[in-house]
Amino acid sequence: MATPSSPFSFLDDLFNRIGERLQPPAWAVHEIQHRAVLFLNHVLQQEPEAQQRLLRQQGRVVRFQWRFVTMEMVATPAGLLDLAPAGSVPELTLTVTDESPFELARATLRGGKPSVQIIGDVQLAAEVNWLVDHVRWDVEDDLARLVGDVPAHTIANGARRVVDALRQFVGGRKPPQAGGPSTGSASTAE
Known part of the structure; x- marks a missing residue:
């Protein structure tokens, strides 16, 4: 009999099964993504250096992926973010490789970052990394x-x-x- 690798393996498995079967409607996904962009822009507006860095990346598209969740954002001429238009080709794809939401929460509580697979423009990845390291919500x-x-x-x-x-x-x-x-x-x- 196989021994589970963590006490949360049952919950991880349950999360996987629920996530595969229950997909929200497209309008709900778009609305959640729109709210996330509004929140990120609120935080970015408190950091002028972050806005200057995003301004230099104007028009570039970044795709974020984790499990069945995907979000594409584009840097705007105002140094903020917006949802990328449908059919945009991302110049950078960041995929969180930690599958377990519990492991992600644990890493975050420890003050670490999740493991991420980076595909695409290295300079753009460095700018995104700077934003993650230096921008904090007050x-x-x-x-x-x-x-x-x-x-x-x-x-x-x-x-x-x-x-x-x-x-x-x-x-x-x-x-x-x-x-x-x-x-x-x-x-x-x-």
Whole structure:
């Protein structure tokens, strides 16, 4: 009898079967992709350097793939993103090779990136990698617009603590000491 490779193998298998059978209608996929582009543009507008880099890639199409999900985006003259027109030929295809959504979440919580197969223009791939490494959503700033600075800061600190705890749990690391690493010799009690 075969032994499952992880405790989540049953859930991975279930996810595969559901994903293969239940495909959303085309209009729903387009709407979800459109919302994702709007969110990405919101984040990009907070980073002028990112917009300048995208401006240099104007008109170039990148395809992102993971399992049965595919999305093609094009850099616009404003230094933002848009959905690529139907029939566009991508200059770069990025395929996430990690099949398991649980492994992706685990890698993300550890602060890593998923394994990606890169096919196409190397310079464009380097620009996309720079964006992934340097552009971050300032959740606290957006939250402050809704609830004010002090509550947003409190909520963000709580969320950071939860994420840190999850990272420590998933990564099996010990929490950092309040005083930092010790430089002296430690004595042991018997």
